Amino acid sequence: TGLITLDPGFGNTGACTSAITFIDGEKGILRYRGIPIEQLAENSSFTETAWLLIHGRLPQRQELDLFREQLNRHAPLHEAFKHHFEGFLVDAPPMAMLSAMINTLSCFPRRWNTATPAGPDEEFYEEAARLISKVRTIAAYSYRRSMGLPFIYPDPKLPYVANFLHMMFSMPYEQHMASPEVVEALNLILLLHADHEQNCSTSTVRVVGSSQANLFASCAAAVGALWGPLHGGANVAVLEMLSKIHHGGISADQAIKLAKDPKSGFRLMGFGHRVYKNFDPRAIILKRSADRVLSQLGVNDPLLDVARQLEEKALTDPYFVERKLYPNVDFYSGIIMRAIGIPLNMFTVIFAIGRMPGWIAQWAEQHADPKARIARPRQVYIGNTISDYVPIDDRR
Ligand code: CMC
Numbered sequence: 001t002g003l004i005t006l007d008p009g010f011g012n013t014g015a016c017t018s019a020i021t022f023i024d025g026e027k028g029i030l031r032y033r034g035i036p037i038e039q040l041a042e043n044s045s046f047t048e049t050a051w052l053l054i055h056g057r058l059p060q061r062q063e064l065d066l067f068r069e070q071l072n073r074h075a076p077l078h079e080a081f082k083h084h085f086e087g088f089l090v091d092a093p094p095m096a097m098l099s100a101m102i103n104t105l106s107c108f109p110r111r112w113n114t115a116t117p118a119g120p121d122e123e124f125y126e127e128a129a130r131l132i133s134k135v136r137t138i139a140a141y142s143y144r145r146s147m148g149l150p151f152i153y154p155d156p157k158l159p160y161v162a163n164f165l166h167m168m169f170s171m172p173y174e175q176h177m178a179s180p181e182v183v184e185a186l187n188l189i190l191l192l193h194a195d196h197e198q199n200c201s202t203s204t205v206r207v208v209g210s211s212q213a214n215l216f217a218s219c220a221a222a223v224g225a226l227w228g229p230l231h232g233g234a235n236v237a238v239l240e241m242l243s244k245i246h247h248g249g250i251s252a253d254q255a256i257k258l259a260k261d262p263k264s265g266f267r268l269m270g271f272g273h274r275v276y277k278n279f280d281p282r283a284i285i286l287k288r289s290a291d292r293v294l295s296q297l298g299v300n301d302p303l304l305d306v307a308r309q310l311e312e313k314a315l316t317d318p319y320f321v322e323r324k325l326y327p328n329v330d331f332y333s334g335i336i337m338r339a340i341g342i343p344l345n346m347f348t349v350i351f352a353i354g355r356m357p358g359w360i361a362q363w364a365e366q367h368a369d370p371k372a373r374i375a376r377p378r379q380v381y382i383g384n385t386i387s388d389y390v391p392i393d394d395r396r
Contacts, residue, residue, distance in 0.1 A: 010203070021053075022197075028278050029281065033053065035058075037281055041191060041192060045160075046191045047064070050356075051063065051064060053357045067129060068159070075156070076137065076153060081138075086145075094345055095226075095227045098135070102131075102220040132356050136163070141167070143343065143349070146345060152170045153167075154166075164186075164353070169341075185293045186340060192286065192329060193333075193354030194354055194357050195358025201223070201355060202359060232351040234270055235330040235351060237330075238307075239344060242310075253313070259271075268314060268320075286332035286333055290335050293339055
């Protein structure tokens with residue numbers, strides 16, 4: 001074992017080279033294909049940013065138009081999908097349905113495994129658009145199923161985010177029209193989640209994809225990785241924590257105290273990051289957005305006051321200061337999603353819709369990398385050196 005270096009959680013292990021996303025955790029810098037996240041948040045849309053991540057540069061107007069046309073064309077699901085959804089119990093978690101249905105997409109094949117060592121081709125880009133489009137329909141249908149509501153077909157006249165909100169909230173007899181503020185806020189959340197280099201779910205895409213599993217199987221696995229409360233599930237955990245504090249389960253001071261006690265098993269959700277050690281630039285943008293959206297919509301959310309209190313206390317507490325624990329993207333995204341009427345069981349699903357372009361870009365990059373090898377970490381064995389097999393009647 002002398003040659004094996006233990007690195008639990010891969011905190012210090014680079015597993016690939018990548019030209020997609022740059023992060024400088026000390027300086028709080030995040031760039032997609034070289035473009036600062038602040039500029040994209042200010043000027044771009046989720047769909048344009050998705051194209052940027054997958055193709056490596058900003059699209060020309062006609063390229064973006066083609067992408068939007070593809071997103072519209074691919075939005076409907078094969079009717080057979082309805083039967084798959086019906087197999088789930090009403091109130092099944094949408095994250096479970098999302099993962100299963102993304103995997104199911106690989107049973108409706110076109111040429112999904114098209115990334116070649118020469119790099120992605122037009123058919124791959126079409127598949128990418130198909131997945132980015134269909135994940136939105138699947139997400140909305142998962143919610144409808146979890147509520148026992150009828151499925152609403154996509155409306156080709158609506159752009160990406162408005163179409164999603166239509167499929168989530170319209171009724172067969174009444175079309176839901178999201179306000180521009182709500183569409184803008186959700187667009188920003190999706191854009192800010194679009195990639196984040198080798199995080200847990202993206203590494204999952206690469207690990208699964210490294211066996212040459214197809215794009216859909218790789219992304220379905222990533223949904224499972226994203227689900228956990230230490231990763232994408234943190235946005236749900238933040239809201240649950242804030243509600244608990246607000247409704248008197250625990251006080252903000254108690255929450256801070258518990259979080260500082262390693263024996264409590266409790267963490268301040270929405271705080272801390274493996275890479276960002278001064279601030280999370282996405283959290284700064286979302287904090288501003290939360291203030292703006294809540295005032296635009298006239299929402300007075302006591303949970304935002306609890307969040308502010310917690311933030312203030314944590315940022316001056318030596319425990320959090322010494323460990324460089326700052327609010328991360330999940331701290332504010334939940335508050336915004338709640339304000340714009342997104343149900344709690346959809347928070348992490350929305351993170352998955354946002355992260356899809358990043359997963360696809362990383363899958364394609366890996367498949368085009370001549371140095372890529374199957375992911376196969378080693379271990380340091382600490383069990384018995386050797387023990388004999390004992391017949392069942394002789395065991396004690
Ligand atoms: N509350 C209290 N203590 C914390 C927290 C927290 N949220 N995060 C880290 N610590 C402590 C941790 O106990 C450890 O203390 P010590 O050195 O005394 O043992 C120290 O800070 C370093 O933590 P770590 O667990 O080694 O850090 P990590 O890089 O392995 O974990 C993290 C990063 C994000 C999983 C962790 O900070 C965490 O659990 N945060 C809460 C969950 C969360 O908000 N996750 C969302 C992450 S950002 C977006 C995403 O990926 O989805």
